[in-house]
Amino acid sequence: MNALTEFSHSLRFIATATRYPLKMGAIWPSSPELAKAMADQVDPQIEGPIIELGSGTGSITKALIERGIDESRLILIESHPHFFSDLCARYPKAYCFCEDAFALQNIAERNDFPKAAAIISGLPLRTQSKTQRQNLVRTGLRLLKPEAPFIQFSYGLDPPVDGRDLNVQPFPVKTIWKNIPPARIWVYRDLAHSG
Numbered sequence: 001m002n003a004l005t006e007f008s009h010s011l012r013f014i015a016t017a018t019r020y021p022l023k024m025g026a027i028w029p030s031s032p033e034l035a036k037a038m039a040d041q042v043d044p045q046i047e048g049p050i051i052e053l054g055s056g057t058g059s060i061t062k063a064l065i066e067r068g069i070d071e072s073r074l075i076l077i078e079s080h081p082h083f084f085s086d087l088c089a090r091y092p093k094a095y096c097f098c099e100d101a102f103a104l105q106n107i108a109e110r111n112d113f114p115k116a117a118a119i120i121s122g123l124p125l126r127t128q129s130k131t132q133r134q135n136l137v138r139t140g141l142r143l144l145k146p147e148a149p150f151i152q153f154s155y156g157l158d159p160p161v162d163g164r165d166l167n168v169q170p171f172p173v174k175t176i177w178k179n180i181p182p183a184r185i186w187v188y189r190d191l192a193h194s195g
Contacts, residue, residue: 051140104139172186
């Protein structure tokens, strides 16, 4: 993707964030540094699909492919129609869904998703209720292979979902200062299946 196209995607993101601030939860798309650090949490050698929640402009999607993950393994869930259309055009081998990622359980059941090697989320969890956040992580962990990561970034110092309520442990992996605003990456794993 050339610089003009990336700039165009950024402008679309900013315009959408201005109109729907709570739904977007950010003022700027994920930086390449954040996207790479998120993708680095995914082991490309583990078989199975990679589910990306809130794919947006495709920053993390691009980083996953650059990490060596085949595009055909990607399941992209994005609710915004313009972002969804762009994703489908840019990643024609990926499975794209224009749906609310907070309905992950229903989407997975309707489409018979196999157990995933990772779930990577760009969703603005802090703009959602505690119950919605917990339900999303709980559902995600059920859809994952044992020990597979649920990867989430957040703009706060505390985890966006308190793992004690779900019997999971959120691990802070890295803080990315070269992002607007700076973001912290969290990895959730089911305590019952971790080593």
